[in-house]
Amino acid sequence: MPIYLPIAELSVQVFLIFGMGLAVGFISGLFGIGGGFLMTPLLIFSGVPPAVAVATVSSHMAASSFSGVLSYWRKKAIDIELGMVLLAGGLVGTAAGVGAFALLRQAGQLDLMIAVSYVLLLGFTGSLMVIESARALLSTHVATAATARRPEPPKRFDRLPFRRRFEQSRIEVSMVPVVGIGVFIGFIGALMGVGGGFLLVPLLIYLLRVPTGVVVGTSLFLTLVTMLAATLLHAVTNRSVDVVLALILMVGGVIGAQFGARAGFGMKSEQLRLLLGLLVLGVGLRFLYDLVIKPEELFALEPSFAGARP
Amino acid sequence: MITRLGQVLLVILALAAPAAPAGAEQLVTSLSSHRVAIASNFTGDELALFGTIVNPDPRRTGPTAYDIVVTVRGPKRTLVARRKEVVLGLWVNTGSRQFVEIPAYLVVLATRKPADIAPEAVLRRQQIGLDHILLPQRLVADIGDIGNIADEYRAALIRLKAKGGLYSEDPTGVTFLTPGLFRARITIPASAPVGTYEVETQLLAAGQVLAREVSAFELFKVGFEAQVERAATEHPVLYGIAAVVLALFTGWGASVVFRKD
Numbered sequence: 001m002p003i004y005l006p007i008a009e010l011s012v013q014v015f016l017i018f019g020m021g022l023a024v025g026f027i028s029g030l031f032g033i034g035g036g037f038l039m040t041p042l043l044i045f046s047g048v049p050p051a052v053a054v055a056t057v058s059s060h061m062a063a064s065s066f067s068g069v070l071s072y073w074r075k076k077a078i079d080i081e082l083g084m085v086l087l088a089g090g091l092v093g094t095a096a097g098v099g100a101f102a103l104l105r106q107a108g109q110l111d112l113m114i115a116v117s118y119v120l121l122l123g124f125t126g127s128l129m130v131i132e133s134a135r136a137l138l139s140t141h142v143a144t145a146a147t148a149r150r151p152e153p154p155k156r157f158d159r160l161p162f163r164r165r166f167e168q169s170r171i172e173v174s175m176v177p178v179v180g181i182g183v184f185i186g187f188i189g190a191l192m193g194v195g196g197g198f199l200l201v202p203l204l205i206y207l208l209r210v211p212t213g214v215v216v217g218t219s220l221f222l223t224l225v226t227m228l229a230a231t232l233l234h235a236v237t238n239r240s241v242d243v244v245l246a247l248i249l250m251v252g253g254v255i256g257a258q259f260g261a262r263a264g265f266g267m268k269s270e271q272l273r274l275l276l277g278l279l280v281l282g283v284g285l286r287f288l289y290d291l292v293i294k295p296e297e298l299f300a301l302e303p304s305f306a307g308a309r310p
Numbered sequence: 311m312i313t314r315l316g317q318v319l320l321v322i323l324a325l326a327a328p329a330a331p332a333g334a335e336q337l338v339t340s341l342s343s344h345r346v347a348i349a350s351n352f353t354g355d356e357l358a359l360f361g362t363i364v365n366p367d368p369r370r371t372g373p374t375a376y377d378i379v380v381t382v383r384g385p386k387r388t389l390v391a392r393r394k395e396v397v398l399g400l401w402v403n404t405g406s407r408q409f410v411e412i413p414a415y416l417v418v419l420a421t422r423k424p425a426d427i428a429p430e431a432v433l434r435r436q437q438i439g440l441d442h443i444l445l446p447q448r449l450v451a452d453i454g455d456i457g458n459i460a461d462e463y464r465a466a467l468i469r470l471k472a473k474g475g476l477y478s479e480d481p482t483g484v485t486f487l488t489p490g491l492f493r494a495r496i497t498i499p500a501s502a503p504v505g506t507y508e509v510e511t512q513l514l515a516a517g518q519v520l521a522r523e524v525s526a527f528e529l530f531k532v533g534f535e536a537q538v539e540r541a542a543t544e545h546p547v548l549y550g551i552a553a554v555v556l557a558l559f560t561g562w563g564a565s566v567v568f569r570k571d
Binding site for chain 2: 062066228231232234250255258295297303
């Protein structure tokens with residue numbers, strides 16, 4: 001069943017787009033990530049103009065993460081305080097990222113920067129997660145008692161000022177690394193057109209030792225707020241949010257996210273981390289492949305702003 | 311519509327007839343529609359162009375005595391073509407060319423291959439065929455078109471546009487129904503941009519252009535599609551808020567529907 005998208009200005013198959021929303025929604029609910037790093041490339045591959053894809057995906061991620069936030073909220077698995085501190089840093093990072101985005105676009109090297117960032121960040125975090133979770137899984141098989149032990153609170157940030165206790169997460173840590181992580185996620189998110197959940201989840205687990213149960217809900221909370229802001233920003237500055245496309249993606253996404261979240265509750269956190277690690281690593285390798293292998297078409301067309309020099 | 315078209319045709323004939331010297335051919339064309347609406351089920355459309363050769367020269371006989379070339383130009387857009395090259399083992403954009411105000415849609419329909427219709431000089435001067443239509447590029451500080459002399463950017467532009475069905479050249483796109491009556495089919499893909507499309511019809515014989523007719527049609531959105539676009543461009547803040555509310559409502563709805571307890 002074809003439908004015409006008024007802002008993207010092209011005709012798409014409803015069920016194909018719906019299925020993409022469903023699949024990415026499932027992954028999003030399972031791991032507590034926005035899924036933008038999967039959805040945006042999928043849409044661009046389907047022929048949606050990149051600007052419309054990035055903007056519309058942000059509204060889709062807002063819907064997906066809101067339904068996730070609600071179910072984690074009922075399970076009291078969100079640390080709002082930690083989320084707010086991260087958000088404060090995130091807003092600063094987003095502003096810086098938007099600026100960098102514009103500069104790179106002018107230089108014609110945005111694609112390269114995005115691809116290299118994907119390869120480096122996804123490759124690094126993916127490998128780290130796979131190694132760590134595989135080791136944890138192996139050790140639980142050897143000594144089952146070890147799993148119940150809570151990891152040590154982070155010692156490396158002990159000397160930094162502005163210490164604060166986050167009750168929900170049961171951690172006491174300086175605000176400096178928390179805001180720092182927020183800035184980093186905001187910057188990367190704006191630059192790469194993703195929510196950044198796939199980076200935030202491992203950072204919170206490995207750097208701040210936030211318990212995995214709270215991490216997913218808190219990460220979804222941050223994704224929700226940043227994506228709502230991004231939707232509004234894209235609509236006002238670029239007029240590139242396609243509500244018809246967004247609605248199809250959202251309906252698929254929220255249904256998928258519910259099933260994903262349910263599937264996640266029954267799984268061990270090491271297993272979840274291993275799967276997310278493999279997924280992140282896989283996407284990173286895909287981008288590396290595109291960078292290294294000679295493309296079939298060496299040329300690409302993109303819209304230009306009248307009068308601007310290439 | 312029909313009567314207005316009839317009036318236009320009569321006016322054209324009335325104006326053309328006395329001015330034309332005896333024996334000079336004239337063209338009269340008619341498009342099947344001047345307004346193409348895009349609704350939610352739009353997957354592209356097709357228009358028919360009919361035309362007749364008025365006052366044909368009886369000395370010109372045979373199936374290839376007259377040739378027709380129909381050129382359809384869509385709304386103008388400025389594009390950048392980028393070229394990738396391998397640098398330190400990575401495929402990166404190294405070169406780029408800006409195409410200034412070129413048609414977003416460009417279709418050439420003809421009775422024969424342009425090269426068979428007229429000599430190169432005429433094709434170039436009259437801009438007949440994709441290879442001869444000017445596609446101006448910004449070259450350092452100047453704007454110009456260096457033509458079809460092995461320009462890889464120009465070739466890439468045409469190739470990529472053709473992949474999306476937006477640029478094409480069909481040497482059998484115009485058919486003569488009778489020696490004086492011809493028809494051309496103009497295909498509009500779903501990805502065609504909204505705006506005014508100019509349809510130029512040229513009549514050629516013995517390698518020379520004898521007559522030229524210009525018509526146009528408009529591609530526009532209707533109904534819900536048009537309202538969405540108008541809202542997005544005229545009330546961006548409200549539109550953004552609506553998108554946010556839609557996202558929250560969908561997310562909330564799903565969590566209510568799927569709530570187990």
